[in-house]
Amino acid sequence: MDSLVKKICAGDVRLASRLIRDIEDKLPEAKAKIKKLYAYTGKSFIIGITGAPGAGKSTLTDALIAALRKKNKTVGVLAVDPTSPFTGGAILGDRIRMQRHAEDAGVFVRSLATRGALGGLSHAAGDAIHVMEAMGKDIIIVETVGIGQQEIDIINHAHSVVVVLVPGMGDEIQTMKAGLMEIADVFVVNKANRPGTNQLQTELASMLNLASKNGKGWQPPIVMVGDAFEPGAFAEKIAELERKIEEHHKYLIESGKLTERMHRKAMAEINDALSACLLEPVIQKLASTGELDSFAEKIKSRKADPYTVAEEIAKNYFIRQDKK
Amino acid sequence: MPERKIRVMVAKPGLDGHDRGARVLARYFRDAGFEVVYTGCHQTPEQIASAAIQEDVDLVGLSCLSGAHRALFPKVVQLLREKGASDITVIGGGIIPEQDFPMLYEAGIKAIFTPGASLDSIVEWIKTNIKPH
Numbered sequence: 001m002d003s004l005v006k007k008i009c010a011g012d013v014r015l016a017s018r019l020i021r022d023i024e025d026k027l028p029e030a031k032a033k034i035k036k037l038y039a040y041t042g043k044s045f046i047i048g049i050t051g052a053p054g055a056g057k058s059t060l061t062d063a064l065i066a067a068l069r070k071k072n073k074t075v076g077v078l079a080v081d082p083t084s085p086f087t088g089g090a091i092l093g094d095r096i097r098m099q100r101h102a103e104d105a106g107v108f109v110r111s112l113a114t115r116g117a118l119g120g121l122s123h124a125a126g127d128a129i130h131v132m133e134a135m136g137k138d139i140i141i142v143e144t145v146g147i148g149q150q151e152i153d154i155i156n157h158a159h160s161v162v163v164v165l166v167p168g169m170g171d172e173i174q175t176m177k178a179g180l181m182e183i184a185d186v187f188v189v190n191k192a193n194r195p196g197t198n199q200l201q202t203e204l205a206s207m208l209n210l211a212s213k214n215g216k217g218w219q220p221p222i223v224m225v226g227d228a229f230e231p232g233a234f235a236e237k238i239a240e241l242e243r244k245i246e247e248h249h250k251y252l253i254e255s256g257k258l259t260e261r262m263h264r265k266a267m268a269e270i271n272d273a274l275s276a277c278l279l280e281p282v283i284q285k286l287a288s289t290g291e292l293d294s295f296a297e298k299i300k301s302r303k304a305d306p307y308t309v310a311e312e313i314a315k316n317y318f319i320r321q322d323k324k
Numbered sequence: 325m326p327e328r329k330i331r332v333m334v335a336k337p338g339l340d341g342h343d344r345g346a347r348v349l350a351r352y353f354r355d356a357g358f359e360v361v362y363t364g365c366h367q368t369p370e371q372i373a374s375a376a377i378q379e380d381v382d383l384v385g386l387s388c389l390s391g392a393h394r395a396l397f398p399k400v401v402q403l404l405r406e407k408g409a410s411d412i413t414v415i416g417g418g419i420i421p422e423q424d425f426p427m428l429y430e431a432g433i434k435a436i437f438t439p440g441a442s443l444d445s446i447v448e449w450i451k452t453n454i455k456p457h
Binding site for chain 2: 014018020024025084087088092099102108111
């Protein structure tokens with residue numbers, strides 16, 4: 001075994017975090033390292049936590065870590081926060097809620113900035129998960145950036161997706177909409193001590209009722225989580241959430257749906273890798289020769305349209321090489 | 325070519341809960357294009373060192389207004405060294421009397437910024453002195 005692979009599989013946090021950074025910064029070496037590591041990945045159970053900004057994702061993640069640690073599960077957490085489109089900077093603040101686990105060697109929390117990715121994660125998320133898998137984490141929790149209705153890349157990475165909702169965000173039409181409301185394996189209605197809670201619960205239940213196919217298959221449960229400052233009641237609700245996630249995991253295995261999800265994940269991975277391997281070098285080359293700018297000039301002055309430009313580039317880079 | 329992004333952590337060790345300054349800095353670092361991990365208040369040096377390693381930051385900025393900097397700042401440096409992460413630079417700020425500077429520098433704190441230091445001067449210091457890992 002390669003020495004880096006050996007160390008990461010033995011749980012070396014320093015090297016693992018550096019490798020995740022290499023992936024984020026798109027260093028060419030990173031890809032080679034992931035290639036070596038890949039055979040040792042794929043054994044962890046991956047939970048996605050997603051929902052609007054401020055819905056309570058980080059607090060729920062923190063509580064889930066505590067619940068999982070009580071069962072002696074090792075936990076990896078990837079927490080995503082947004083990158084500024086103007087400066088490229090980011091405040092990575094999800095950790096604040098999880099710092100009580102900082103000294104626990106069984107927990108590895110790594111923050112990621114979105115760096116322009118629009119699906120609620122970062123381009124590095126997939127490979128960062130692989131690094132944590134190779135480290136042997138039993139459970140990996142991926143907390144997305146605060147999202148809206150459509151940023152649902154998490155379904156390509158997680159086995160079980162928890163959608164966190166809070167009361168007071170709109171009428172029942174919102175629960176009918178496609179996207180976010182369809183991807184939940186488990187719903188959490190968080191801050192369920194606030195006005196509008198009953199209404200949201202009813203609307204969700206009726207939406208789920210319509211979606212259920214003769215009661216067959218998985219029915220996403222709704223976990224009502226109240227005030228995090230009432231420790232006893234909160235802990236009970238977290239235990240319920242953890243149970244529901246576990247039940248879903250079991251369902252995935254027993255129903256054969258897990259293989260389906262793994263297939264979807266593999267397809268997404270090919271898609272990402274292919275675009276990184278085909279498109280990015282071309283864009284980089286065009287940028288370095290200045291061609292990209294001159295194409296942009298042509299489009300700006302309406303001497304060319306973007307489709308013709310793209311076809312021309314494709315002809316130069318792909319089709320011609322193909323014939324050779 | 326791919327470029328390394330500077331990652332920094334802003335942390336408040338000890339029992340001091342006054343984090344306005346730390347938050348202003350975190351925000352300013354964001355605007356300077358850094359990725360800023362903010363850990364919040366009431367952190368032990370152990371929590372800070374361990375989080376800095378998990379996050380692979382280049383720099384830890386410690387803020388302390390309570391007077392406990394003499395004990396807490398050196399402890400963070402020492403823990404990072406013990407964990408094989410002496411390449412993570414530690415700087416400090418807050419209410420720090422000048423007579424404590426030599427002791428802190430001696431302990432491995434690389435720079436100290438006190439009230440009146442401009443935000444730009446801190447960002448400049450980081451840009452000049454920090455080469456991302």
